[in-house]
Amino acid sequence: MAAIQKIKIAARLRPRLEGELDDDSLEVVHPSNASGGSSSFSGGSFIKVANPRDPTQIFKFPFTSCYDEDSTQEEIFRNDVEPLIDIVYSGVTVTIFAYGVTSSGKTHTMQGTKSQPGIIPRVVRAMFEKKDALHQFQTSLDVSYMEIYKDEVYDLLVARENAPKLPVRENEHGMVFVANLSKFPITGVEEFDTLYNAATKHRSVGATNLNRASSRSHAVLTIEATMLDPIANTVLTGKINLVDLAGSENNKLTGNDPSRMAESAAINKSLSVLGQVVHALNRGDSRIPYRNSKLTRILQDALGGSSVGLLICNLAPGIKFRQDTLNTLNFAVRTKNIENRPVVNERDNRPAAKPHFAAVSIQPPAARPAPAIIQPISTAGSSSGPSRARPSLVPVSRSQRISSIGGGNHYQPFGLPSIPAGRRPSGLPEKIQESEGDRSGSLGFGMSEKEIDERISKAVEAAVEAEVTRRLAERERQRAEEEERRRAAEAESREEQVTRSRSPSKEPSLPSGVLTPLLKRHKDLDDELKTRLQELERKYERGEKEMQLADVLSPVSRKKTGRAYVALARAHSEKGDLQVALDLYRKAETYVPDNIKLKERWILFVIHVFLLKLSYSRKKSDVRLLSFPFHNPIIEIEWAVKNDKEYVPTPKPPKKRKSKKRSKSALGQENPDPDDAMDVDGKRQSHLNSAAQFGTEVTNIESPTKTKRSFADTEDRGNALQTPLKRQKRSALTTPAIDSDDEMALPPLSKKDKRPVVS
Numbered sequence: 001m002a003a004i005q006k007i008k009i010a011a012r013l014r015p016r017l018e019g020e021l022d023d024d025s026l027e028v029v030h031p032s033n034a035s036g037g038s039s040s041f042s043g044g045s046f047i048k049v050a051n052p053r054d055p056t057q058i059f060k061f062p063f064t065s066c067y068d069e070d071s072t073q074e075e076i077f078r079n080d081v082e083p084l085i086d087i088v089y090s091g092v093t094v095t096i097f098a099y100g101v102t103s104s105g106k107t108h109t110m111q112g113t114k115s116q117p118g119i120i121p122r123v124v125r126a127m128f129e130k131k132d133a134l135h136q137f138q139t140s141l142d143v144s145y146m147e148i149y150k151d152e153v154y155d156l157l158v159a160r161e162n163a164p165k166l167p168v169r170e171n172e173h174g175m176v177f178v179a180n181l182s183k184f185p186i187t188g189v190e191e192f193d194t195l196y197n198a199a200t201k202h203r204s205v206g207a208t209n210l211n212r213a214s215s216r217s218h219a220v221l222t223i224e225a226t227m228l229d230p231i232a233n234t235v236l237t238g239k240i241n242l243v244d245l246a247g248s249e250n251n252k253l254t255g256n257d258p259s260r261m262a263e264s265a266a267i268n269k270s271l272s273v274l275g276q277v278v279h280a281l282n283r284g285d286s287r288i289p290y291r292n293s294k295l296t297r298i299l300q301d302a303l304g305g306s307s308v309g310l311l312i313c314n315l316a317p318g319i320k321f322r323q324d325t326l327n328t329l330n331f332a333v334r335t336k337n338i339e340n341r342p343v344v345n346e347r348d349n350r351p352a353a354k355p356h357f358a359a360v361s362i363q364p365p366a367a368r369p370a371p372a373i374i375q376p377i378s379t380a381g382s383s384s385g386p387s388r389a390r391p392s393l394v395p396v397s398r399s400q401r402i403s404s405i406g407g408g409n410h411y412q413p414f415g416l417p418s419i420p421a422g423r424r425p426s427g428l429p430e431k432i433q434e435s436e437g438d439r440s441g442s443l444g445f446g447m448s449e450k451e452i453d454e455r456i457s458k459a460v461e462a463a464v465e466a467e468v469t470r471r472l473a474e475r476e477r478q479r480a481e482e483e484e485r486r487r488a489a490e491a492e493s494r495e496e497q498v499t500r501s502r503s504p505s506k507e508p509s510l511p512s513g514v515l516t517p518l519l520k521r522h523k524d525l526d527d528e529l530k531t532r533l534q535e536l537e538r539k540y541e542r543g544e545k546e547m548q549l550a551d552v553l554s555p556v557s558r559k560k561t562g563r564a565y566v567a568l569a570r571a572h573s574e575k576g577d578l579q580v581a582l583d584l585y586r587k588a589e590t591y592v593p594d595n596i597k598l599k600e601r602w603i604l605f606v607i608h609v610f611l612l613k614l615s616y617s618r619k620k621s622d623v624r625l626l627s628f629p630f631h632n633p634i635i636e637i638e639w640a641v642k643n644d645k646e647y648v649p650t651p652k653p654p655k656k657r658k659s660k661k662r663s664k665s666a667l668g669q670e671n672p673d674p675d676d677a678m679d680v681d682g683k684r685q686s687h688l689n690s691a692a693q694f695g696t697e698v699t700n701i702e703s704p705t706k707t708k709r710s711f712a713d714t715e716d717r718g719n720a721l722q723t724p725l726k727r728q729k730r731s732a733l734t735t736p737a738i739d740s741d742d743e744m745a746l747p748p749l750s751k752k753d754k755r756p757v758v759s
């Protein structure tokens with residue numbers, strides 16, 4: 001297991017700016033404070049914040065380094081940053097990032113001013129100083145600088161107008177990099193300053209209420225040190241990423257205009273993803289959402305990866321920032337649990353031995369090339385308990401070896417190992433060499449190079465020939481087997497056919513002549529079935545279309561269409577086109593399937609039509625309405641109109657006898673006997689009762705204030721036969737209309753319609 005390095009956290013409180021109120025909402029407490037010491041960053045210090053909701057409650061955030069408002073750039077650099085330079089020169093990637101709310105002093109800490117240079121210029125100077133001390137290496141430094149603005153990556157070292165959006169990619173080893181990002185070699189501090197000052201002007205900066213020069217992007221400056229060991233012919237590559245994050249913003253405080261708002265949204269989103277990544281790493285999630293923003297993708301190696309990390313939390317004083325301060329501190333608390341597994345990036349430049357596999361025939365096999373290593377090489381005793389850090393996914397090719405840092409505790413903040421003597425620069429962690437294959441490049445078998453080559457060619461030819469022959473033979477065998485199987489199957493099926501034709505049929509044969517009418521009947525049925533099916537399909541398609549149309553309409557349009565269909569249905573029912581009316585009600589229902597009242601009315605209407613049809617069919621041979629099975633004047637009028645007869649009202653039955661059973665059976669009866677209906681008053685009455693009862697039920701569920709136009713109603717109005725027949729017919733057949741106060745309802749009945757029944 002590689003040694004685990006937790007991200008180190010440093011908190012820095014900036015001094016109050018002009019116009020900011022003096023309050024003690026935030027305080028940096030050092031253990032030496034009590035004893036009157038002056039140390040501003042010794043261990044054991046913490047940040048003290050009062051709970052905004054309950055000021056009596058105090059939160060304490062202990063960090064290894066806590067810097068108060070009097071701390072200097074020099075202090076921070078010497079204490080927390082300088083030790084990391086040696087780690088960079090050991091071939092490890094180091095990432096320092098400044099995090100905090102807008103105007104909390106991130107840029108001041110990272111970049112600083114001419115009079116108070118920040119971490120970046122100090123790191124560069126220190127890098128050059130160290131480089132000059134590394135006599136045994138041929139060291140070169142390169143710089144690259146990018147910004148992530150609105151989740152797009154731009155090269156800050158090229159003129160802004162020429163800077164395209166750069167893609168973030170992953171190499172074959174799973175390492176994330178920014179494609180086409182320029183990298184400039186730097187030979188001295190002045191050269192760097194010139195480049196950096198020019199690049200800084202390209203960075204997106206804007207004025208907000210809180211900061212006159214607020215960074216609108218995240219900036220990542222990388223100094224890469226390449227150290228060639230000319231004797232060992234190996235190359236060490238160390239990097240330091242200096243990240244000045246844009247600050248989280250509260251748009252109420254910043255007073256951002258729309259363009260600033262868009263920037264702010266991008267900043268806040270990427271910072272939120274950063275928070276999610278930190279949270280996920282803390283929980284030990286299997287999926288870390290690095291890919292959710294460019295910022296986290298680029299910082300992936302620093303967060304749970306193979307680099308050493310330092311997070312500087314910048315804090316702004318004052319109640320105004322208290323909530324943001326708490327957020328920053330909470331973020332810091334989570335981040336300090338993130339475990340990285342730093343690895344040394346070393347590339348072996350020595351030429352690899354040729355894989356002289358042909359030599360197998362004449363000598364024991366040469367050592368095989370070392371396979372790529374996905375995990376850092378383990379260091380005994382370097383693991384400290386169960387780890388939640390992701391294993392580094394940086395694989396190492398044969399010529400690139402990675403060693404983990406572990407063991408001793410040379411650098412206090414990161415617990416790095418002590419420096420071994422030798423050609424290594426002072427303070428560099430020890431590499432663990434993996435076993436190498438035979439690197440001599442010479443077989444030394446007493447054969448000339450030419451002879452070996454010839455042998456190789458022969459061996460290869462022979463091997464290829466043998467392989468080709470083997471494969472051809474194999475294919476031939478498979479083909480023969482397949483052919484055999486096919487023939488056997490064919491023979492089997494032929495045999496089966498012959499057996500079947502020879503053996504007498506088990507089914508008894510029908511006498512001639514019987515089959516033909518049966519077949520004919522079967523065909524007729526078949527045709528009928530087909531016609532019915534087609535009809536059904538047509539109906540279904542029509543319904544489908546209606547449903548599809550209903551699906552795309554807005555609820556209001558659906559309601560309107562449904563209402564229109566109801567109106568049409570009503571018009572048709574008035575005309576007596578009951579079938580059409582039925583269809584239209586059905587359509588209306590497609591548009592307003594949830595309208596229960598429409599459903600109820602529709603059911604009543606269907607029953608009504610059914611009863612009507614039933615009565616007509618019964619009356620075909622009878623001219624007298626008295627023989628009508630139900631005491632239903634509407635139907636009687638219908639019948640009279642349709643048959644051009646005079647309407648004679650049926651005398652009221654002497655007494656209503658309730659018989660649930662009969663009534664049920666009457667409704668369910670498919671072929672009622674007309675004579676029964678004629679002779680037995682009770683039976684007729686039961687039909688009537690059932691209908692009336694049904695109508696009453698529906699009426700009961702409606703509001704008593706509503707106009708009730710149930711089936712029972714219809715009957716009452718139908719009783720008003722003394723009115724002209726036409727109106728009676730209309731009022732009777734409009735029965736299934738919907739309540740007037742229903743959304744789908746038609747206009748309420750006129751007063752005339754409602755007038756009392758005249759008997």
Ligand SMILES: Nc1ncnc2c1ncn2[C@@H]1O[C@H](COP(=O)(O)OP(=O)(O)OP(=O)(O)O)[C@@H](O)[C@H]1O
Nearest residue numbers: 014015102103104105106107108211214215246247
């Ligand atoms: N330690 C400090 N000493 C003196 N002045 C400071 C310090 N820290 C910050 N400032 C001042 O506070 C102001 C805001 O600082 P800075 O621009 O660095 O904030 P920031 O966090 O980078 O803001 P943003 O996220 O908006 O870019 C600047 O005027 C800066 O000079």
